[in-house]
Amino acid sequence: xxxxxxxxxxAELQRLDAAHHFHxxxxxxxxxxxxxxxxxxxxxxxxxxxxxxxxIDGMAGLWCVNIGYGRKELAQVAAxxxxxxxxxxxxxxxxxxxxxxLAAEIxxxxxxxxxxxFFAGSGSEANDTNIRLVRRYWDVKGMPxxxxxxARWNGYHGSTMGGxxxxxxxxxxxxxxxxxxxxxxxxxxxxxxxxxMTPDDFGLARARQLEEKILQLGxxxxxxxIGEPVQGAGGVIIPPVTYWPEIQRIxxxxxxxxxxxxxxxxxxxxxxxxxxxxxxIKPHIMTIAKGLSSGYQPIGGSIVCDEVAEVVGGAGExxxxxxxxxxxxxxxxxxENLRIMQDEKIVEHVRDVAHPYLKERWDxxxxxxxxxxxxxxxxxxxxxxxxxxxxxxxxxxAANVGYRTRERCFANDLIMRAVGDRMIIAPPLVITTDxxxxxxxxxKKSLDESYASLKADGMFVAR
Ligand code: PXG
Numbered sequence: 001x002x003x004x005x006x007x008x009x010x011a012e013l014q015r016l017d018a019a020h021h022f023h024x025x026x027x028x029x030x031x032x033x034x035x036x037x038x039x040x041x042x043x044x045x046x047x048x049x050x051x052x053x054x055x056i057d058g059m060a061g062l063w064c065v066n067i068g069y070g071r072k073e074l075a076q077v078a079a080x081x082x083x084x085x086x087x088x089x090x091x092x093x094x095x096x097x098x099x100x101x102l103a104a105e106i107x108x109x110x111x112x113x114x115x116x117x118f119f120a121g122s123g124s125e126a127n128d129t130n131i132r133l134v135r136r137y138w139d140v141k142g143m144p145x146x147x148x149x150x151a152r153w154n155g156y157h158g159s160t161m162g163g164x165x166x167x168x169x170x171x172x173x174x175x176x177x178x179x180x181x182x183x184x185x186x187x188x189x190x191x192x193x194x195x196x197m198t199p200d201d202f203g204l205a206r207a208r209q210l211e212e213k214i215l216q217l218g219x220x221x222x223x224x225x226i227g228e229p230v231q232g233a234g235g236v237i238i239p240p241v242t243y244w245p246e247i248q249r250i251x252x253x254x255x256x257x258x259x260x261x262x263x264x265x266x267x268x269x270x271x272x273x274x275x276x277x278x279x280x281i282k283p284h285i286m287t288i289a290k291g292l293s294s295g296y297q298p299i300g301g302s303i304v305c306d307e308v309a310e311v312v313g314g315a316g317e318x319x320x321x322x323x324x325x326x327x328x329x330x331x332x333x334x335x336e337n338l339r340i341m342q343d344e345k346i347v348e349h350v351r352d353v354a355h356p357y358l359k360e361r362w363d364x365x366x367x368x369x370x371x372x373x374x375x376x377x378x379x380x381x382x383x384x385x386x387x388x389x390x391x392x393x394x395x396x397x398a399a400n401v402g403y404r405t406r407e408r409c410f411a412n413d414l415i416m417r418a419v420g421d422r423m424i425i426a427p428p429l430v431i432t433t434d435x436x437x438x439x440x441x442x443x444k445k446s447l448d449e450s451y452a453s454l455k456a457d458g459m460f461v462a463r
Contacts, residue, residue, distance in 0.1 A: 258283045
């Protein structure tokens with residue numbers, strides 16, 4: 001076998017990567033021409049690349065490395081579990097200690113009567129589970145016509161056929177289609193779509209689209225509503241305060257199951273264990289993944305309330321599951337991650353230290369000439385880039401403002417993502433105040449450079 005190591009020249013690694021590695025959500029040919037950035041190490045909030053750059057990771061990997069990189073305890077737990085029981089399934093009336101312990105711990109942390117965990121390997125798989133779970137629930141209840149699930153445009157729920165269909169991203173639907181029985185309503189993005197309404201009125205109006213959609217479909221045909229407490233991949237869209245209470249009221253009124261997709265917002269990201277607690281949502285099902293293991297192992301799941309678990313669980317076999325549902329190594333690592341989060345009071349650190357400090361510095365970015373609103377909940381934030389703050393205007397497409405700004409961040413050893421004209425962050429939850437200063441200094445420098453280049457190109461104009 002060829003040995004490919006960190007010590008090979010970057011160009012050689014890039015050549016091999018381009019030849020054989022088909023990346024997710026990537027323009028393959030475009031990347032091959034440019035060469036991928038090769039990440040070689042991680043420690044805390046810091047990454048190192050093959051050129052020796054020390055990069056501050058403002059995205060916690062892909063919104064997941066909540067306890068930071070390089071925690072040896074997790075490596076040790078994985079090694080120990082592999083030696084003891086590397087794999088066994090949880091089908092056929094069998095179980096094992098890591099799955100039992102993790103399910104019990106999640107049930108303890110989750111609010112209300114969310115007491116039952118169906119494990120999956122990822123957030124996408126968990127959302128596919130949810131589609132089958134809610135449809136099965138209504139079948140067993142004697143209402144098989146309740147099949148339709150309502151979701152939001154610009155929501156993200158994964159990239160499998162089910163997850164991608166629940167998501168409201170048209171480019172994803174365009175590649176492979178969309179499964180039947182999923183309907184979308186508009187998102188609560190006041191900055192881009194709120195027009196002359198106040199944020200509060202707009203939040204109510206967008207939530208009421210759910211009621212309109214239910215009435216249009218016929219309440220008896222609707223199985224569930226799914227939403228992220230805060231849209232992540234869609235650009236960290238923090239809804240107006242009026243939004244979720246109205247969604248909750250409507251779901252309650254029509255007896256529709258409410259699924260909170262907590263893949264990003266779960267496990268401390270918003271300053272509580274779950275985003276549903278931050279926004280006062282009482283879901284029947286929560287989707288989890290990412291921060292559950294801090295990304296150290298691939299694991300996800302659905303946390304299911306007593307009622308749904310009793311109905312679906314009390315009607316014979318539920319024909320659904322994955323080889324890796326409750327994988328013992330992933331479960332043991334997730335459990336150790338949750339132990340560290342609790343012992344080191346990481347959620348409290350977000351709420352009492354990191355969020356308040358970052359909020360002050362993040363909000364101040366709105367003074368920058370190209371930043372409109374700056375929003376932050378817990379440790380997930382976005383800034384809207386605009387050539388005209390008063391009009392909340394967009395840049396011309398040719399300005400490529402998000403990509404342009406992201407390139408400056410890369411050059412300044414900061415990972416801050418672009419989604420359209422928004423820049424977003426979601427750093428590891430363990431970030432210190434000194435590291436927040438570094439993140440903000442690099443963000444400002446990148447914004448300054450992007451601003452200067454837009455001006456130089458005559459692109460600091462409204463669309
Ligand atoms: N739900 C939500 C809310 C997510 O953010 C998924 C489900 C799917 O999870 P898996 O583990 O199947 O990827 C996600 C994943 C981005 C980006 O560009 C975000 C995600 C995945 C890939 C890219 O921000 N979130």
